[in-house]
Amino acid sequence: MPYVCSMNDEFVQKWKSQVKKGTLAFIVLNVLQGKEYYGYELIEEVKKHTAIEIAEGTLYPLMNRLKKETLVSSKWVEQDSGIPRKYYSLTKEGIATLKEMKLYWKELEKSIKKITK
Amino acid sequence: MPYVCSMNDEFVQKWKSQVKKGTLAFIVLNVLQGKEYYGYELIEEVKKHTAIEIAEGTLYPLMNRLKKETLVSSKWVEQDSGIPRKYYSLTKEGIATLKEMKLYWKELEKSIKKITK
DNA sequence: GCTATGTACCTTGCATAACTATGTATTATG
DNA sequence: CATAATACATAGTTATGCAAGGTACATAGC
Numbered sequence A, B: 001m002p003y004v005c006s007m008n009d010e011f012v013q014k015w016k017s018q019v020k021k022g023t024l025a026f027i028v029l030n031v032l033q034g035k036e037y038y039g040y041e042l043i044e045e046v047k048k049h050t051a052i053e054i055a056e057g058t059l060y061p062l063m064n065r066l067k068k069e070t071l072v073s074s075k076w077v078e079q080d081s082g083i084p085r086k087y088y089s090l091t092k093e094g095i096a097t098l099k100e101m102k103l104y105w106k107e108l109e110k111s112i113k114k115i116t117k
Numbered sequence C: 001g002c003t004a005t006g007t008a009c010c011t012t013g014c015a016t017a018a019c020t021a022t023g024t025a026t027t028a029t030g
Numbered sequence D: 001c002a003t004a005a006t007a008c009a010t011a012g013t014t015a016t017g018c019a020a021g022g023t024a025c026a027t028a029g030c
Helices: A009-034 A039-049 A056-068 A092-116 B009-034 B039-049 B056-068 B092-116
Strands: A072-077 A085-090 B072-077 B085-090
Touching: A009 A039, A009 A056, A009 A085, A009 A092, A009 B009, A009 B092, A039 A056, A039 A085, A039 B092, A056 A072, A056 A085, A085 A092, A092 B009, A092 B039, A092 B092, B009 B039, B009 B056, B009 B085, B009 B092, B039 B056, B039 B085, B056 B072, B056 B085, B085 B092
Parallel strands: none
Antiparallel strands: A072 A085, B072 B085
16 A cells, blocks of 8 residues: 555544543434334434444443433334334433534534634 | 432433443543543543533543554653643554544444434 | 742653454345 | 354454543642
């Protein structure tokens, strides 16, 4: 591979991973606004519509945290064939919390836009 | 205090802290684009112009990490009176890396906007 | 002289969360 | 019958924000 540019690739990779911290919870809650999803489907949904890939080993612990915080609830749904699916949905508290998070995100976005130029 | 809303205040607080992971490095590098800053000044600058507060215990270790990654360099500047200041500036590598980070941030912003609707 | 406040730097230890790797189980496909 | 895709789960590693502590200088008020 030819030397193209002096940017620090490994640093950027780690940075992206760090940016995801917090961001993923926000994304998941936002997606669940519209309708219920099961874990695997949620990952696919996000991958399809955005540039964000959520690893399974990331999502399931995340969903458990959100459940513990009572922001989402879950229920098992048997399938005619195949493995049963665990569907997640926003609780009332989840909706209120998401609203608060949206405010902060908008503020952050504005702040960074201001600094970037 | 009257009960106003069912959102989870502590969760939101922790979440904001998580969102800062990665975000702060991005912010600092962006600020240093324009001109050199010393640590204390950088905190004040960001606080003044945005909604973001960077704790000292966050900034100094962060600057050391950025230095170790050779994204910024620093130099001590003696003052006529008072404590000498450590001024930070972007390196060539820092500039290239920041460019890459900006691309990802734009992408992320777009993705979230899409999901938030 | 003493105290408080503001400036300016630094470090330790804790909590948190993403990711890799690994494991389980079911169904469809070649 | 082996592979891929679906679907959930956990352990261990790593990175980082922040509270809390510290050092040091300068100024203002009592």
